[in-house]
Amino acid sequence: MSQHKLTQLKALEAESIQIIREVVAQFRNPVMLYSVGKDSSVLVHLARKAFYPAPLPFSLLHVDTGYKFKEMYEFRDAFCKEIGADLIVRRNEDAIAKGMNPKEFGVARCCGALKTSGLLDALEEGGYDAAFGGARRDEERSRAKERVFSMRDEFGQWDPKNQRPELWSLYNGRIHDGESVRVFPISNWTEMDIWSYIRDEGIPIVPLYFAKERPMIERGNMLIPYYEENKDQLLEGEKPTMVMSRFRTLGCSPCTGAVRSDATNMDEIVIEAAAARRSERETRIIDHGSNSMEDKKKEGYF
Amino acid sequence: MSEFNFELTKEIELLRLVTVGSVDDGKSTLIGRLLVDTKGAFEDQLMAVRKKKGTRHVSSAAEVDLAMLTDGLSAEREQGITIDVAYRYFATPKRKFIMADCPGHEQYTRNMVTGSSTANAAIILVDARHGVLPQTKRHTHILGLLGMPHLIVAINKMDLVDYDQATFENIRKDMEDYCAKQGIKDLICIPMSALTGDMVTVRGDKMDWYKGDTLLETLESMSVLDDLDKQSFRMPVQLVNRPQTADLPDYRGFMGTIASGTVKVGDAVMVVPSGKTSTVKDIVTFDGKLEEAFALQSITLTLNDEIDVSRGDMLIHDGEAVEAKKMLTANVCWIGDEDLENRNKYIIKHACSELKVLVDHIDYKTDIHTLNHEPSDRLAMNEIGQVTFKLQQALVFDSYADNRSTGSFIVIDSFTNNTVGAGMIV
Numbered sequence: 001m002s003q004h005k006l007t008q009l010k011a012l013e014a015e016s017i018q019i020i021r022e023v024v025a026q027f028r029n030p031v032m033l034y035s036v037g038k039d040s041s042v043l044v045h046l047a048r049k050a051f052y053p054a055p056l057p058f059s060l061l062h063v064d065t066g067y068k069f070k071e072m073y074e075f076r077d078a079f080c081k082e083i084g085a086d087l088i089v090r091r092n093e094d095a096i097a098k099g100m101n102p103k104e105f106g107v108a109r110c111c112g113a114l115k116t117s118g119l120l121d122a123l124e125e126g127g128y129d130a131a132f133g134g135a136r137r138d139e140e141r142s143r144a145k146e147r148v149f150s151m152r153d154e155f156g157q158w159d160p161k162n163q164r165p166e167l168w169s170l171y172n173g174r175i176h177d178g179e180s181v182r183v184f185p186i187s188n189w190t191e192m193d194i195w196s197y198i199r200d201e202g203i204p205i206v207p208l209y210f211a212k213e214r215p216m217i218e219r220g221n222m223l224i225p226y227y228e229e230n231k232d233q234l235l236e237g238e239k240p241t242m243v244m245s246r247f248r249t250l251g252c253s254p255c256t257g258a259v260r261s262d263a264t265n266m267d268e269i270v271i272e273a274a275a276a277r278r279s280e281r282e283t284r285i286i287d288h289g290s291n292s293m294e295d296k297k298k299e300g301y302f
Numbered sequence: 303m304s305e306f307n308f309e310l311t312k313e314i315e316l317l318r319l320v321t322v323g324s325v326d327d328g329k330s331t332l333i334g335r336l337l338v339d340t341k342g343a344f345e346d347q348l349m350a351v352r353k354k355k356g357t358r359h360v361s362s363a364a365e366v367d368l369a370m371l372t373d374g375l376s377a378e379r380e381q382g383i384t385i386d387v388a389y390r391y392f393a394t395p396k397r398k399f400i401m402a403d404c405p406g407h408e409q410y411t412r413n414m415v416t417g418s419s420t421a422n423a424a425i426i427l428v429d430a431r432h433g434v435l436p437q438t439k440r441h442t443h444i445l446g447l448l449g450m451p452h453l454i455v456a457i458n459k460m461d462l463v464d465y466d467q468a469t470f471e472n473i474r475k476d477m478e479d480y481c482a483k484q485g486i487k488d489l490i491c492i493p494m495s496a497l498t499g500d501m502v503t504v505r506g507d508k509m510d511w512y513k514g515d516t517l518l519e520t521l522e523s524m525s526v527l528d529d530l531d532k533q534s535f536r537m538p539v540q541l542v543n544r545p546q547t548a549d550l551p552d553y554r555g556f557m558g559t560i561a562s563g564t565v566k567v568g569d570a571v572m573v574v575p576s577g578k579t580s581t582v583k584d585i586v587t588f589d590g591k592l593e594e595a596f597a598l599q600s601i602t603l604t605l606n607d608e609i610d611v612s613r614g615d616m617l618i619h620d621g622e623a624v625e626a627k628k629m630l631t632a633n634v635c636w637i638g639d640e641d642l643e644n645r646n647k648y649i650i651k652h653a654c655s656e657l658k659v660l661v662d663h664i665d666y667k668t669d670i671h672t673l674n675h676e677p678s679d680r681l682a683m684n685e686i687g688q689v690t691f692k693l694q695q696a697l698v699f700d701s702y703a704d705n706r707s708t709g710s711f712i713v714i715d716s717f718t719n720n721t722v723g724a725g726m727i728v
Binding site (some may be wrong): 004005006007008009011012013014015017018022024025048049050051052053054055100137138141144145159163164165166167168170171173174175176185188192193196199200204214267270271274275277278279282 | 306311312313314315316341344345346347376386388389390391397398400412415416419420439463516531541543544545547549550553555557558559575586587588589594597598599602613615637649652653701706707710711712714719720721724726
């Protein structure tokens with residue numbers, strides 16, 4: 001192999017850095033959506049590489065539902081402090097005050113209020129014309145058709161049938177007033193790439209990704225994490241048991257399942273990801289049901 | 303499970319592919335087979351599109367409705383059509399593949415150009431029963447225009463012609479003759495049956511007369527070594543980094559992705575179009591300073607002299623004779639709803655610069671059926687022609703044949719802001 005050849009992860013890295021820089025060059029007021037998960041960790045790491053030795057030229061925006069795992073909040077605050085990032089946290093306080101939750105209102109309504117509305121309000125409030133997200137095309141079939149620069153109308157909505165062709169690495173970020181762009185720099189990364197890169201680069205991630213004995217509610221095929229504070233999540237006849245488990249993907253605690261696993265370090269996680277026969281989105285309740293991701297994306301979900 | 307080798311995973315190369323074909327030539331089945339056999343599709347994703355609802359496991363491409371797996375939008379599933387290019391990912395221990403899957407019917411030019419623009423290799427499907435069709439030739443012509451470095455012709459449905467060697471050889475000869483006219487040099491023809499799997503990922507026992515590699519072996523072993531690093535150094539300046547922080551009060555870094563060539567610390571460089579010169583002080587990355595950087599790396603350069611450099615400029619090696627020009631001729635694939643017309647004004651985005659242009663004249667339009675050149679004063683959606691533009695300001699560019707990055711541009715409609723054309727500089 002020629003010494004002037006990039007390995008596939010380094011090629012992906014270079015592509016992502018180019019995309020991130022292009023947004024800063026083309027837009028007035030970009031922001032990076034930060035969800036605290038592994039893909040966000042990689043995205044922030046790539047952004048730091050893009051602008052080194054300068055600090056990040058944009059803020060991180062966490063649209064918080066209030067339902068994230070407590071380990072995620074602890075990690076978020078420590079991580080942002082350590083890297084000197086400017087973190088903005090926004091919540092849909094109206095909906096939270098009204099007691100929005102997935103159990104009573106349904107997952108779709110809860111996501112719509114706390115995530116989609118929360119995000120659209122936060123983007124409008126900040127006046128951001130571009131928002132980076134850590135979505136990957138391999139995650140879900142409607143995302144396979146997503147552009148790297150994804151146009152949104154004044155209502156933040158996506159029109160999948162009318163997307164700009166995207167050629168070479170020439171990104172057209174021209175927009176009219178009121179419109180905005182969602183940008184996905186890690187579009188071409190797979191779950192395996194993410195884990196391998198986290199391992200190779202030593203990128204910090206939320207400890208919930210590593211296997212440990214954790215109290216879980218076993219419901220059907222799902223492993224639902226149990227917390228003392230939320231005893232009411234137990235259905236009749238259920239009781240928590242200790243299960244050696246970890247998370248492949250992290251969302252809101254009531255809607256994210258764990259998987260049985262003995263992978264306690266990055267090497268073991270990469271080996272497990274390489275052998276995985278089922279997709280990571282399987283543990284996310286929001287994706288189940290027909291078209292749910294596409295519908296939510298059209299409405300403005302990231 | 304065998305011992306996982308982390309060192310080997312670091313050797314994995316990236317190959318960007320595009321697949322093109324006509325309706326019903328078995329493209330979905332072929333892609334499905336590659337995804338299933340390389341485990342590029344997960345079990346729960348396959349289960350969701352299985353044909354028989356009672357099936358507990360899905361182990362072969364034949365058991366799933368592969369178009370459902372790949373048609374991601376509800377409108378596509380409702381109408382049974384593929385609207386847009388979809389990107390799929392699969393990997394073997396040697397390579398990771400990013401495959402742009404282009405719908406073969408409506409608006410194929412637009413989709414093909416989009417999907418092919420980033421690809422290093424194309425798989426073009428031919429139905430063994432029908433041989434080389436006019437559509438196959440059109441696709442091949444477009445791939446030729448796009449300068450596709452490697453072309454694999456998947457001669458599919460061999461099971462329906464009794465795996466007949468003579469049929470294969472005839473099609474191969476037709477394709478070789480046609481490609482020679484298009485200037486496509488690297489052509490590999492493989493007989494296969496995506497349905498049975500023969501010669502896709504396994505050899506099978508029906509085509510012992512074929513001595514070449516299977517499709518997957520070919521994809522894994524074909525040279526992806528472009529000679530980008532051997533070409534002249536080109537780094538379009540994407541952004542100027544001036545943090546002006548307490549630690550870095552005077553730091554000025556020029557950020558960009560190297561389009562071609564290599565650059566070393568101490569090299570004499572020139573900024574074009576201004577012609578100012580300096581030498582490279584440092585090659586800065588998050589992972590430490592480099593002595594040398596090469597094509598496709600995203601880096602930051604600092605220079606030893608305070609010279610004016612901004613976004614849209616390009617860094618090249620000092621001493622190279624390049625000329626900034628105010629006229630540009632290119633093969634243009636038109637992808638806009640409204641026609642390109644003589645004397646129209648547009649914006650083009652070339653590397654990191656955006657500039658106004660005027661259509662000076664249309665040299666010719668290519669009849670996509672006969673490939674004949676004919677005079678025209680317009681190009682409609684999905685048409686291809688050679689167009690000469692007058693530029694608002696002088697620009698340094700290369701020919702597309704020499705350099706895909708600095709020889710390509712997109713055309714933008716300044717009223718709608720849409721991307722309406724793809725240009726490959728002659």
